[in-house]
Structures are given as structure tokens and as C-alpha cells.
Amino acid sequence: MFFAFIAAYAGVLSLTLAFAALNLRHQREHGREVPSELAGVVEPERLARIEAYTRDGARLGMIERATSGVVTGVCLFAGPLVFYDRFIESIATTFAGRGVAFVLGLVLLSGIFGLPFSYYRSFVVEARHGFNRMSRGLFFADWLKGTGLSLVLVGLLSALAFWLVRALPGSWWLWVWLAFTGVSLALTFVAPYVIEPLFFRMEPLKIDALAGEVRALAERAGVHVRRVLQVDASRRSAHSNAYFTGLGRVKRVVLFDTLLSQMSHGEILAVLSHELGHWKKHHVLVRTLASFALSLVVAYVAFRAVSAPFVPGLVGASALSFPARLVVLAALASVLTFPLTPLGAAWSRHDEWQADRFAVELADCAPALASALAKLSRENLSNLHPHPLYAKFYYSHPPVTERIRALRHA
Numbered sequence: 001m002f003f004a005f006i007a008a009y010a011g012v013l014s015l016t017l018a019f020a021a022l023n024l025r026h027q028r029e030h031g032r033e034v035p036s037e038l039a040g041v042v043e044p045e046r047l048a049r050i051e052a053y054t055r056d057g058a059r060l061g062m063i064e065r066a067t068s069g070v071v072t073g074v075c076l077f078a079g080p081l082v083f084y085d086r087f088i089e090s091i092a093t094t095f096a097g098r099g100v101a102f103v104l105g106l107v108l109l110s111g112i113f114g115l116p117f118s119y120y121r122s123f124v125v126e127a128r129h130g131f132n133r134m135s136r137g138l139f140f141a142d143w144l145k146g147t148g149l150s151l152v153l154v155g156l157l158s159a160l161a162f163w164l165v166r167a168l169p170g171s172w173w174l175w176v177w178l179a180f181t182g183v184s185l186a187l188t189f190v191a192p193y194v195i196e197p198l199f200f201r202m203e204p205l206k207i208d209a210l211a212g213e214v215r216a217l218a219e220r221a222g223v224h225v226r227r228v229l230q231v232d233a234s235r236r237s238a239h240s241n242a243y244f245t246g247l248g249r250v251k252r253v254v255l256f257d258t259l260l261s262q263m264s265h266g267e268i269l270a271v272l273s274h275e276l277g278h279w280k281k282h283h284v285l286v287r288t289l290a291s292f293a294l295s296l297v298v299a300y301v302a303f304r305a306v307s308a309p310f311v312p313g314l315v316g317a318s319a320l321s322f323p324a325r326l327v328v329l330a331a332l333a334s335v336l337t338f339p340l341t342p343l344g345a346a347w348s349r350h351d352e353w354q355a356d357r358f359a360v361e362l363a364d365c366a367p368a369l370a371s372a373l374a375k376l377s378r379e380n381l382s383n384l385h386p387h388p389l390y391a392k393f394y395y396s397h398p399p400v401t402e403r404i405r406a407l408r409h410a
């Protein structure tokens with residue numbers, strides 16, 4: 001079991017890296033060809049910038065994936081996990097206390113591990129290609145707030161979870177699931193008011209005419225928009241986006257200020273029609289319900305498997321605490337579910353096609369949506385030449401050239 005697990009773990013890691021390398025090579029070979037769908041929008045000079053940006057980003061991604069994969073592998077299979085487990089047992093006395101200390105230590109370690117990579121991404125890769133707008137002060141303030149927030153949230157949730165495990169040993173999987181589901185529902189309601197303001201400044205959209213058009217468009221789709229907001233995304237990055245939030249019938253529309261400066265009103269409305277499609281076709285609801293159902297299965301499997309005698313042997317240990325066993329099971333699950341990645345991606349792409357078609361039916365905006373997509377890829381320097389296999393495996397959105405082609409024929 002031990003060696004089979006190591007082999008599977010290493011296999012998945014090598015496969016991810018091989019996929020990324022394949023994608024890079026494809027771009028090196030085809031990156032200078034202007035796709036016919038983008039003729040006139042993307043010129044050869046822009047393609048050279050896209051190629052350089054994709055290459056820098058992908059290389060950093062591969063280095064981070066390889067480093068974190070090897071470090072995690074060493075921690076799992078070569079002793080540090082057992083050492084860490086004993087250390088936590090020596091400093092905390094109660095079951096819940098040990099569990100919380102174990103989890104918080106991991107959150108902190110992974111936050112610290114990711115910091116240099118995210119620093120390099122912002123201040124070297126993004127800066128080199130003109131996207132970074134963040135000061136170092138803002139970067140570190142974001143990191144401190146983000147890490148602090150996850151320590152508090154994870155601390156509270158894991159305290160509750162480990163307490164439930166101890167209090168209700170025969171049925172904790174159900175209670176832990178109920179508690180997590182309740183908290184995550186509550187978070188979707190309060191996050192716009194409590195968490196987003198920690199990072200962004202939202203204010204009502206300053207362009208009254210556009211705000212009116214956004215409301216009218218949404219009403220036509222049967223969605224009542226309470227607030228149309230613009231967010232100061234340009235303080236951090238020049239990348240652009242727009243989204244809807246809120247559950248039920250009342251929504252907020254959030255537009256990045258960077259999007260407002262790059263696009264015409266017609267293009268912005270076309271992008272929002274697409275986002276409305278996700279709501280009207282219940283993509284968000286179905287996805288939320290599916291994730292709740294999946295997490296119920298995960299909780300039950302964890303409940304059944306966590307005390308199985310084979311678990312410590314998977315990482316070559318003779319004994320492991322409850323939280324350490326959960327970590328081993330999580331690593332096993334990530335290896336076993338890797339082959340399912342393309343299913344999730346295909347599901348997401350299916351939703352994107354549906355939202356595009358909905359936008360065209362709602363607002364008759366095929367040309368505006370096509371030109372908005374073209375502008376988004378041009379301004380964000382998106383890779384226009386993904387390897388077909390890579391796109392099938394990972395892409396949550398259909399390649400932009402395919403979407404534009406479909407819109408031209410709509």
C-alpha cells in the first residue's frame with residue numbers, strides 16, 4: 001500500500017507537470033498564428049506579448065506545483081507528518097485542542113509556503129507584463145488579512161467539528177456536514193458585507209445611464225438587481241472582470257473599474273447578459289447543491305475510513321492521530337479523484353455554452369459579446385493557443401476562439 005500510494009502520488013504530480021509542459025510547447029509552436037476569429041483585434045505584436053506572459057506564468061505555476069508537490073510528498077511519506085503529529089500531541093491535551101492546533105498549524109505553514117510564489121507572481125511576472133498595480137504594503141496587508149481570516153474561520157470551524165466528533169462518535173459525519181453547510185450558506189450571505197470590504201472598496205456605479213441599462217436588462221430576464229456597484233480592482237491589478245452575487249431573486253452586480261475603462265456599454269451589457277444566463281439556467285444553484293451533496297458523501301466516507309487500520313500504513317507510519325489520518329485520507333482522495341478533473345471542467349464548459357446562448361436570446365447581443373470576449377482576451381493577454389488536450393482536461397471555459405466562432409454563427 002505504501003509504495004503503491006507513493007507511485008500514484010508521483011504519477012499524478014508528473015502528469016500535471018507534463019500537461020503544463022505540453023501546453024507550453026503547443027503555444028511555442030503555434031503562438032504566433034493570428035486565429036481567424038481574432039483577426040483585426042489581436043495583432044502579431046500582441047501575440048508576442050501573450051506568448052511571453054503565458055510562458056512566464058506557466059513556468060512559475062510549474063515551479064510552484066513541483067515544489068509544493070515534492071514538499072508535500074516528503075512530509076507525507078518520509079517522516080515529517082509523524083513528527084508533526086507527535087509534536088502537536090505533546091503541546092495540546094484535549095482531543096479538540098489537538099485537532100485545532102494540528103489544522104491551524106497546517107493553514108499557517110501553507111500560507112507561509114505560498115507567500116514567496118505569490119510575491120513573485122505579483123511583483124515579477126504580473127509587473128513585467130504591466131498588470132501589477134499593487135504596492136508592497138497592500139500585498140502584505142492582503143496576505144495578513146487573508147491568513148488571519150482563514151486562521152479565525154478554520155479555527156472556529158475545526159473546534160466545532162472536533163467537538164462534534166468527540167460528542168457524537170456514531171453520527172458525527174452528519175452533524176459536521178450540517179454545521180459546515182450552514183456556515184457556508186451563512187457566509188455567502190454575509191461575505192459581501194463583512195469579508196469583501198476588508199479587501200475592496202465597492203461604490204455605486206458612477207455612470208447612471210449604464211446602471212439604468214443594467215437594471216432594465218436584468219428585469220427583462222426576471223432578476224431584480226438591488227445594487228449596481230463598481231469595485232476598485234485597479235488598485236491591485238489591471239485584469240478585468242464582472243460578476244453577479246446574491247442568492248434568491250435579489251442580486252448585486254459588481255463591475256471591475258478596469259472593465260468599465262476597457263469596454264463599450266454594449267459590450268458590458270453583453271457580458272452581464274452572459275452572467276444573467278448563469279442565474280437563469282440555475283447553474284449557481286445546481287452547483288451549490290451538488291457541492292453540498294458531494295461534501296455529504298465526503299463526510300460519510302471520511303467517517304467510515306478514518307479509523308480503518310490501513311490508514312497509517314499508507315504513509316509508512318505505525319500510528320497516527322485522528323487529524324493526521326484525515327490528512328492522509330485527503331491526500332489519497334486528491335490522487336484518486338484526479339482522473340475526474342476533465343468531468344468537472346466539461347460540466348463547467350457546458351454551462352458556459354448555455355450562458356452564451358442565453359445572452360444571445362435575451363439581448364440579441366452576439367456581435368457585442370464576441371467583441372467583448374475578444375477584448376477581454378486581448379487586454380488580459382489570455383492564451384489563444386491552448387493544447388486541445390489541455391483545454392479538454394482543465395479549461396472551465398471553452399477556448400475563446402471557439403466561443404467567438406459560435407457567436408458569429410448565432
Ligand SMILES: [Zn+2]
Pocket residue numbers: 274275278352355
Ligand atoms: Zn460564464
